[in-house]
Amino acid sequence: MTGPSAADRLLAVLAAFDHDHPALSLTEISRRAGLSLTTAHRLVGALAGWGALERDASGAYHVGLRLWEVAALAPRGLGLRQAALPYLEDLYEATHENVQLAVRDGPEVVYTEWISGRSAVGVRIQVGARWPLHATGVGLALLAHEVPAVQDAYCARPLAAFTAHTVTDPAVLRRTLAEVRRTGVAVSRRQVTDDALSVAAPVRGPAGAVVAAVSVVVPYPTARTPALVPAVRLAARGISRALGWQPRDPDTDTDPPQEP
Incomplete structure (x- = not known):
């Protein structure tokens, strides 16, 4: 050997x-x-x-x-960050909350940008940091738009718990992913730390495939989720358009259908 x-x-x-x-x-x-x-x-x-x-x-x-x-040559690194940064800054100005951009790398999310907000939360993300997909808003947004084989393989893995609220039941995770696909946003409540909530939306590349996710992270006790959802969606669509994505129906911004 x-x-x-x-x-x-x-x-x-x-x-x-x-x-x-x-x-x-x-x-x-x-x-x-x-x-x-x-x-x-x-x-x-x-x-x-x-x-x-x-x-x-x-x-x-x-x-x-x-x-x-x-590393700056990586299309999912600096190139994505440069396209996304104006929209991340707009999202920060609209919310003054913690703003994240992340991509999937196997069973984890890798954060490519973080803008620190005025609200303090227990989790502090550094660029390049990694977390399991199931425990974060950006991770749920990314996993929800993967093909069924990838989702099945992930749900078959042990799901690590970080708080009492982390989803560790594969059946619950599957239902959560289905809800993310239905609504177009992922809401992660107290999964990494007890004091944080994140709202995330998928970012699409030129062909319509999900290539990244954007989110805001806010203190859970004062979270106004309905007000955050449209802001996060708007940022995700802006980044997607900057990357070359064109919705099938420009009047409604309809997303392309999910791969079977």
């Missing part, structure tokens, strides 16, 4: 960094990547030489700007 390839080891070094570990010593990289110190030293040196890693005055390593430059 062969061991990890050179590419696998390079990726393991990069994967050692996350939001909880943005700066690492060489020894920490070696341990977190599961590599010998000698191998880690060689790979870190190569990555630093290319600009993927940078070393600060204390000797700790950070993700380098070269990776940011490469």
